[in-house]
Amino acid sequence: MTGPSPVLAEPxxxxxxxxxxxxxxxxxxxxxxxxAGRGFVHAVDDVSLRLVRGGITSIVGESGSGKSTLAKLLxxxxxxxxxxxxxxxxxxxxxxxxxxxxxxxxxxVLQDPFASLNPIHDVRYHLVRPLKLHGIPGxxxxxxxxGLRPRGNLDEAIADLLSRVALAPPEAFAAKYPHELSGxxxxxxxxxxxxxxxxxxxxxxxxxxxxxxxxxLGVLNLLADLREREGLAIVYVxxxxxxxxxxxxTIAVMYAGRIVETGPAATVTDQPAHPYTQLLLSAAxxxxxxxxxxxxxxxxxxxxxxxxxxxxxxPRCPHAMRICKQTVPSLTEIGAGQASACWLHASGLSAQQRxxxxxxxxxxxxxxxxxxPDNAAEPGEEA
Amino acid sequence: MTEPLLxxxxxxxxxxxxxxxxxxxxGADLTLHRAEVLGLAGESGSGKSTLAYAIxxxxxxxxxxxxxxxxxxxxxxxxxDLLAAGASELRGLRWNHLAVVLQSAMHAxxxxxxxxxxxxxxxxxxxxxxxxxxxxxxxxxxxxxxxIPAGRLGSYPHELSGxxxxxxxxxxxxxxxxxxxxxxxxTTALDVVTQREILEELMALRDRLGFSVLFITHDLxxxxxxxxTIAVMYAGRLVETAAANELYLAPRHPYTLGxxxxxxxxxxxxxxxxxxxxxxxxxxxxxxxxxxxxxxxYVLDQCATERPPLAEVPHGNRHAAACxxxxxxxxxxxxxxxxxxxxxxxxx
Numbered sequence: 001m002t003g004p005s006p007v008l009a010e011p012x013x014x015x016x017x018x019x020x021x022x023x024x025x026x027x028x029x030x031x032x033x034x035x036a037g038r039g040f041v042h043a044v045d046d047v048s049l050r051l052v053r054g055g056i057t058s059i060v061g062e063s064g065s066g067k068s069t070l071a072k073l074l075x076x077x078x079x080x081x082x083x084x085x086x087x088x089x090x091x092x093x094x095x096x097x098x099x100x101x102x103x104x105x106x107x108x109v110l111q112d113p114f115a116s117l118n119p120i121h122d123v124r125y126h127l128v129r130p131l132k133l134h135g136i137p138g139x140x141x142x143x144x145x146x147g148l149r150p151r152g153n154l155d156e157a158i159a160d161l162l163s164r165v166a167l168a169p170p171e172a173f174a175a176k177y178p179h180e181l182s183g184x185x186x187x188x189x190x191x192x193x194x195x196x197x198x199x200x201x202x203x204x205x206x207x208x209x210x211x212x213x214x215x216x217l218g219v220l221n222l223l224a225d226l227r228e229r230e231g232l233a234i235v236y237v238x239x240x241x242x243x244x245x246x247x248x249x250t251i252a253v254m255y256a257g258r259i260v261e262t263g264p265a266a267t268v269t270d271q272p273a274h275p276y277t278q279l280l281l282s283a284a285x286x287x288x289x290x291x292x293x294x295x296x297x298x299x300x301x302x303x304x305x306x307x308x309x310x311x312x313x314x315p316r317c318p319h320a321m322r323i324c325k326q327t328v329p330s331l332t333e334i335g336a337g338q339a340s341a342c343w344l345h346a347s348g349l350s351a352q353q354r355x356x357x358x359x360x361x362x363x364x365x366x367x368x369x370x371x372x373p374d375n376a377a378e379p380g381e382e383a
Numbered sequence: 384m385t386e387p388l389l390x391x392x393x394x395x396x397x398x399x400x401x402x403x404x405x406x407x408x409x410g411a412d413l414t415l416h417r418a419e420v421l422g423l424a425g426e427s428g429s430g431k432s433t434l435a436y437a438i439x440x441x442x443x444x445x446x447x448x449x450x451x452x453x454x455x456x457x458x459x460x461x462x463x464d465l466l467a468a469g470a471s472e473l474r475g476l477r478w479n480h481l482a483v484v485l486q487s488a489m490h491a492x493x494x495x496x497x498x499x500x501x502x503x504x505x506x507x508x509x510x511x512x513x514x515x516x517x518x519x520x521x522x523x524x525x526x527x528x529x530x531i532p533a534g535r536l537g538s539y540p541h542e543l544s545g546x547x548x549x550x551x552x553x554x555x556x557x558x559x560x561x562x563x564x565x566x567x568x569x570t571t572a573l574d575v576v577t578q579r580e581i582l583e584e585l586m587a588l589r590d591r592l593g594f595s596v597l598f599i600t601h602d603l604x605x606x607x608x609x610x611x612t613i614a615v616m617y618a619g620r621l622v623e624t625a626a627a628n629e630l631y632l633a634p635r636h637p638y639t640l641g642x643x644x645x646x647x648x649x650x651x652x653x654x655x656x657x658x659x660x661x662x663x664x665x666x667x668x669x670x671x672x673x674x675x676x677x678x679x680x681y682v683l684d685q686c687a688t689e690r691p692p693l694a695e696v697p698h699g700n701r702h703a704a705a706c707x708x709x710x711x712x713x714x715x716x717x718x719x720x721x722x723x724x725x726x727x728x729x730x731x
Contacts, residue, residue: 062574182662212426213601213645217658239574246647246656269649283579286649287607287631295579300544 016089017050018200018233019106024048024073024083026066030305039305043069045257046083051201051233056223058236058248058265060280064301066257067237071205074235075108088200104134107194111206113186117178123189124174127158130196161192165222184215191222195230202226205237220247241284245269250337253277256301256312259331263338273340275317311343314357319344323353387456388595389415389438389563394451396430396437405666407433409619410451412693415563420589420596422610422627424603424642426663430619431599435567438597439483440465440473455480457562478509482556484549486568491552492540498551499536502526505558525554530584546577550584557588565597570605582609603639604646607631615639618664618674621693625702633721635696635704637679640718673707681716683707696721 024047027040044066051057061067072078076085076092076099085092092102110116117126131154155174162170165188178186187207194202204223208216224247226232238244244251245265252262253276261274272278279297286293299316302308308315314324323343331339332346343349396408408430415421425431436442438453453465457480468476477483485491493501502522506513513521523533529550540548549569556564570578586609589596598610606613607627614624615638623636634640641659661678664670670677676686685707693705698721708715715721 062576184662212663213603214426214642214659215662217645217647217656218660221655221657242647242649245649246653266653279576281649283575284649285575285602285605285608285646287604287646288648288650289608293579293583293608295576295583297576298580300546300577 017052017086018088019049019051019074020086020089021047021049021074022084022086024070024085025081026069026073026078027081042257042304042307044073044080047254047259049074049235049252049259051235053200053233054227054231055250056227056234056236056248057250057252058238058244059252059254060238060241060244061254062239062280062301064256064304065254066304067239067254068205070254071108071203071235071237074201075106075203076102077108100134104197105199106201106203107197107199108203108205109187109190109194109207112210113183113190114178114210116190117186119178122175122177123162123181124158126189126193127161127174127196128154130193131157134197157196161196162189164195164226165189165192166218167192182215183211184218187211187219188222191219191226195226199232201233201235203235203237206239207236208243209239216243223247241269241280242286253280256307257304258312258328258341260313260342261338261340262331264336267336267338271338273334273338273345274313274342275319275344276313277340279316311341320357321349321353322355322357323349325357326353385417385419386459387414388417388419389413389597390452390454390456391434391438392452392454394434394437394453395449396433396442397447397449399445400447404447406669407446407619407666408437411616411621413614413621413624415595415597416612417562418589418593418595419612420586420598420610422606422613423597423599423616424601424606424613425599425616426601428618428663428666429616431616432567434616435483435565435597435599438465439477439481439565440468441483455563478505478556478559478561480561481563481565482559482561484552484556484564484566484569486571489540489545489548492548494540497537497539498526498543499523499538502536502551502555502558505555509559521558525558526551528557528588529554530580544577545573546581549573549581553581553585553588557592557594560592561594563595563597565599567599568601569598571600571602578605603642615642618669619666620674620705622675622706623702623704624693625704626700629700629702633702635699635702635709635715635719635721636675636706637681637708637719638675639704641678641680673705681708681719683713 024044026044027042029040030038047070049057059067059070073080087102087105092098158174159170162173167173167185167188181189208219211219220243223234223236227234236244236247248265250262251265251268252259253268253274255276261268261277268277269281272281275297279295282293282296297316297318302312302315310326311324311329314320317324321343329341329343329346331341333339334345391411391413394408394411395406397404397406399405411434423431433446436446437448442448448466455463455465457463463476492498499522502525503518506518506521523536526533526535531547531550570581598606600606610627612624613627613630615622615636617638623630623634623639630639631643634643644656645658647656659678664674672688673686673691676682679686691705691707693703696702696704696709707713708719
């Protein structure tokens with residue numbers, strides 16, 4: 001770390017994580033269930049995460065890396081093929097009631113605030129719905145017989161929500177329709193809707209990538225604020241590693257469905273250990289770069305219907321060795337909190353295992369994909 | 384600086400006519416020099432794409448060009464007025480001298496035709512002297528130039544990745560060896576690695592073929608790396624133009640400074656950054672005076688009433704800004720005074 005960030009307090013260390021994912025895996029059948037037998041898209045494979053109270057974890061990856069699928073898995077919008085989730089250290093029991101309790105704790109904010117708000121309803125409606133479905137948090141006593149809150153309290157709750165996302169004056173915003181709001185304001189409404197149920201975890205899937213550059217920071221700073229003021233655990237899913245470095249405590253880099261590197265945000269960006277993280281950083285726009293950018297690798301992500309054996313990055317990796325093609329490297333601690341899934345950091349490999357892969361092999365394998373790779377690699381479509 | 388190739392003066396574009404017309408571009412002055420990469424930066428609704436469409440005369444109704452001039456200096460003594468050009472003159476200029484690459488290659492390519500056929504189409508229309516075999520060979524050669532094996536000529540767009548489709552668009556644009564490439568967010572839909580590969584290839588092609596590029600994007604941090612000169616647009620107006628390096632190190636307009644402070648850095652200590660308060664204005668109800676004044680942290684009384692012209696700034700090197708702070712009699716704050724101050728978030 002290059003010193004503490006004034007944006008963010010450090011998360012509470014230790015203790016039971018608010019949300020823990022263990023070995024999450026999602027394989028989508030190709031072409032939906034009708035065409036069973038045509039294989040599976042390996043969208044997310046064996047992902048484990050620990051989210052602590054007041055911590056911001058950023059999942060960084062390119063399109064098709066499985067980052068949005070992971071967010072949906074964490075929100076329980078889709079069922080994992082295998083793996084488990086634990087909320088406050090307890091497994092989630094089956095059934096709708098437990099599902100609703102989970103939704104009250106873990107809320108998802110989506111990328112496109114133009115699509116995630118209903119254009120025919122005003123802001124008030126969007127905020128009333130979660131309040132009515134889940135009850136106004138922190139107060140079980142004031143409910144009337146129907147289980148709903150008296151209207152006066154609802155208005156108060158809405159005003160409170162809107163002011164927490166800095167939409168002032170709240171009365172004016174509550175009466176507006178989505179088309180009357182700017183992109184940034186809409187995203188704030190979407191965040192307020194998620195906050196309505198007083199969740200412990202906020203999953204934000206590319207919350208600023210549809211917004212104009214000049215207002216992105218406002219929304220990111222709001223997330224930082226919420227974590228500080230309310231102790232939310234936040235997952236920030238993004239393709240923009242610079243914004244992840246700005247906002248998050250921890251970065252997890254995903255490639256082709258797997259986490260390839262995790263660690264403190266500044267460590268991962270300042271001393272990237274995994275060749276893919278290095279490639280990503282070498283490609284990111286950076287006005288401070290003295291000379292022309294030199295890319296540390298080529299090619300495109302693999303087709304996830306038939307991912308490469310061993311390390312999924314090996315066909316593009318400038319350091320690929322024989323073992324990379326044979327065995328999947330596991331995430332291994334390499335320094336203060338930093339872990340990388342790369343054989344370069346493993347010790348005790350034989351000379352044969354360390355033999356460099358022939359360039360020809362890796363070039364051939366990195367030839368971009370045949371029909372459908374895009375569709376196959378875009379997990380959003382199937383979900 | 385080499386001689387000017389494309390000169391835009393006072394260009395004005397409206398959407399609609401009469402009292403309800405919305406002015407999307409108001410009096411834009413731009414000069415693209417030979418072999419230069421001119422970056423045009425702006426947020427959505429700033430008018431940057433409208434400007435590109437107006438220059439290439441691709442603007443569709445209700446867009447109307449209501450003023451200004453666009454001159455193309457093809458060779459010394461041979462100047463063409465693009466706004467006065469008729470359909471046949473435009474047909475001769477487009478592709479031959481002026482080619483366009485748009486953001487969404489998926490929509491720009493015909494999905495039911497192999498890319499090879501689309502490439503030979505361009506050649507068939509504009510190079511009647513070439514026979515079928517020569518066109519085919521040239522198309523294969525073009526693909527190779529942008530890093531795609533010629534064997535892909537028979538591929539349909541859906542069989543190519545997003546990056547390859549955009550390369551095909553670039554191959555098509557350089558097919559007739561134009562002097563100007565106008566690129567509207569050519570890499571925005573792509574992943575960063577692909578974006579970087581394509582930019583590297585574009586710059587290599589530029590060095591080899593010597594064309595000029597008007598590169599339009601919302602990503603100012605990217606432009607600083609690739610452009611020679613940058614023009615920043617806000618609400619239909621150019622607010623600052625300068626050499627890329629000077630714009631980055633010593634911006635003169637508060638909007639440019641705010642934009643630069645909106646991109647978190649990949650280096651140095653992590654600092655709280657603020658972005659720019661408020662949101663871009665509605666073009667139907669523009670603020671009086673300087674269009675940026677409601678969001679500006681340095682606002683003067685004058686800003687609310689008088690519109691600042693885009694004018695050369697003191698102690699600048701061909702550096703212009705539309706800001707009253709830079710006018711005679713005002714002393715701009717240190718961060719806008721033209722000294723190479725480190726931008727917040729970058730290493731000191």
